[in-house]
Structures are given as structure tokens and as C-alpha cells.
Amino acid sequence: MLTGKLNPNHYPAQRAAQVVVHYLNTRHGSPYWRLGLHKVHNATAEEVGESGRKYILKISLQDWISNTKDSCTAEVVFPGGNAEGPPQVTASYEGNLKNTRAEEEALYNQYNTSLNLLSGHDIPDSYGHVDPEMKPFWHLGSVASSFIMLNESREDTLYNMAQVVNVTQLETLNNQLRFNYDVLLHEMVSQEIIHWKVLATWSPEEGVKALQMEKLPQCDHCKPPQNH
Structure with missing residues (x-):
């Protein structure tokens, strides 16, 4: 090197x-x-x-x-x-962290009190499109994936998140919204698409945390969406 x-x-x-x-x-x-x-x-x-x-x-x-x-x-x-x-x-x-407290509290209150737990898949879709209502959960999945990518990074790797395959909201616990994510990570050097599962929690007070991370078996048919 x-x-x-x-x-x-x-x-x-x-x-x-x-x-x-x-x-x-x-x-x-x-x-x-x-x-x-x-x-x-x-x-x-x-x-x-x-x-x-x-x-x-x-x-x-x-x-x-x-x-x-x-x-x-x-x-x-x-x-x-x-x-x-x-x-x-x-x-x-050196930048100022954007003040998003109002948006975060509104999102938290909406999904903390909803009778229907959130679920979604293929974010972005095969054309690179993300529905506006799913964008916060795309970003949340990307942040949760950063915990995986930071932990897995070595001198010979270069990771990006390619797609949220599935996201499922779980019941709120200890005032934290909880989500099961299946994500595809793109390792740019090897061009390998790697499938991971992560249990993520979030609240405006505590931020995003990745409680459990599991590498799943190789997905031969997985490929990143366009324009990811």
C-alpha cells in the first residue's frame, strides 16, 4: 500500500x-x-x-x-x-447539523400511534424510484446500514448501500420505534452484492441504533437498482 x-x-x-x-x-x-x-x-x-x-x-x-x-x-x-x-x-x-426536530417528532408520533405497522419493499425500485412517503425509511435504512458498513470496512473494501429489500415495523419498545431491515450492500471493489439483516431502532431523542446485524446467505439473483 x-x-x-x-x-x-x-x-x-x-x-x-x-x-x-x-x-x-x-x-x-x-x-x-x-x-x-x-x-x-x-x-x-x-x-x-x-x-x-x-x-x-x-x-x-x-x-x-x-x-x-x-x-x-x-x-x-x-x-x-x-x-x-x-x-x-x-x-x-465543519457543517451545521440540520435542525430536523419538528419533522422527526411528527414522523415518530405518526408511526408510534399508528394501528397499522409500516412495511415496504424494493426501495428504490428497479428504476431507482423511491415513493415520497417511504423516503424517511430509505434514509433510516441507509443510516442503519452504515453501522454494518463501518464494522465491515477494511483497507481493501468500499461499501455503499444499494437497496432496502424489505422493511417491517415492529411494536414500539422502550419508546423506540423498531424496524427489521433486509438490505443489499454493494462492495464496489469486488462488485459483490451482499445481503444483510439489521434490527434498527430510532427515536428523536436516542437517534438511530443497530441492535442486531446478520449477514445472510449469498443472493445469486440480487442486483442493485438503477441509479442507486
């Missing part, structure tokens, strides 16, 4: 930057706030002995919902040797 200054457009820099996206989504994401990578501006890599390999990044991130773009500086350390576990991330996000 290269050290020193990296080409911002090449895989090593892009992979480390995508880890930062997953990290921030797991900490701040919601049905109304979800980050994506806009651009890597500067990237360097250095060996840090047995601790692994450190990437130092200057990137810009895009809120997929409001389409705003803000800067972020970050360090990503991938474990070295035979060490296991997710990369360690420190990040300074």
Missing part, C-alpha cells in the same frame, strides 16, 4: 473517506439527515507501527436530503497485522 500523499480520486483515498461517511452517519444520521461523500480534496497515508495504517483526509460531504455540502477533516486508522475490528475514526465535521 502507498504511503505519503495519495491521489484523491483513487481507491485508497476513496475507501478511507467512505469510512468517515459511515462513521458520521452512525452518530448523527436520521430519517431526515444522511451524509454521502462529495469529494476527497487531500489524502495522505502513513504507517503507525503495529497499530496499523493511518489516513489523514480533507473531504467535502453532501447531505443527500438538503443537498448542502460541507467540509470535514478526519483521520482513519485501519487495524494492522492480525488485528480485527472496524477502523478507528476521528472526524471534525
Whole structure:
């Protein structure tokens, strides 16, 4: 692996930057706030002995919902040797977190009191379309998937979420809305489509949490929708 200054457009820099996206989504994401990578501006890599390999990044991130773009500086350390576990991330996000409290509380109250539990599938559909009423749950599924992708990320991977195959709302527990998600993750380096199940909870107070994550058997017929 290269050290020193990296080409911002090449895989090593892009992979480390995508880890930062997953990290921030797991900490701040919601049905109304979800980050994506806009651009890597500067990237360097250095060996840090047995601790692994450190990437130092200057990137810009895009809120997929409001389409705003803000800067972020970050360090990503991938474990070295035979060490296991997710990369360690420190990040300074220079944008203001969007105030979506009113929208979140309205959504929470609607689905916390509904007699009919939510269910949906194929989000987006095969043409890349997401019904407006399902967009918050598409974003929620993407944020929940960031927990998986952060945990699974290594120096030779590059993950994106491709599709929510199914989402089913469960009964509210401890004031948390609960959802079973089946999701397809696209590993861009190998081009493998990986099927995962995740039990996610959410409330405006507690944010999104992934309580259980399970990799499902390989799905030979699975493919990402267009324009994902």
C-alpha cells in the first residue's frame, strides 16, 4: 500500500473517506439527515507501527436530503497485522447539523400511534424510484446500514448501500420505534452484492441504533437498482 500523499480520486483515498461517511452517519444520521461523500480534496497515508495504517483526509460531504455540502477533516486508522475490528475514526465535521426536530417528532408520533405497522419493499425500485412517503425509511435504512458498513470496512473494501429489500415495523419498545431491515450492500471493489439483516431502532431523542446485524446467505439473483 502507498504511503505519503495519495491521489484523491483513487481507491485508497476513496475507501478511507467512505469510512468517515459511515462513521458520521452512525452518530448523527436520521430519517431526515444522511451524509454521502462529495469529494476527497487531500489524502495522505502513513504507517503507525503495529497499530496499523493511518489516513489523514480533507473531504467535502453532501447531505443527500438538503443537498448542502460541507467540509470535514478526519483521520482513519485501519487495524494492522492480525488485528480485527472496524477502523478507528476521528472526524471534525465543519457543517451545521440540520435542525430536523419538528419533522422527526411528527414522523415518530405518526408511526408510534399508528394501528397499522409500516412495511415496504424494493426501495428504490428497479428504476431507482423511491415513493415520497417511504423516503424517511430509505434514509433510516441507509443510516442503519452504515453501522454494518463501518464494522465491515477494511483497507481493501468500499461499501455503499444499494437497496432496502424489505422493511417491517415492529411494536414500539422502550419508546423506540423498531424496524427489521433486509438490505443489499454493494462492495464496489469486488462488485459483490451482499445481503444483510439489521434490527434498527430510532427515536428523536436516542437517534438511530443497530441492535442486531446478520449477514445472510449469498443472493445469486440480487442486483442493485438503477441509479442507486
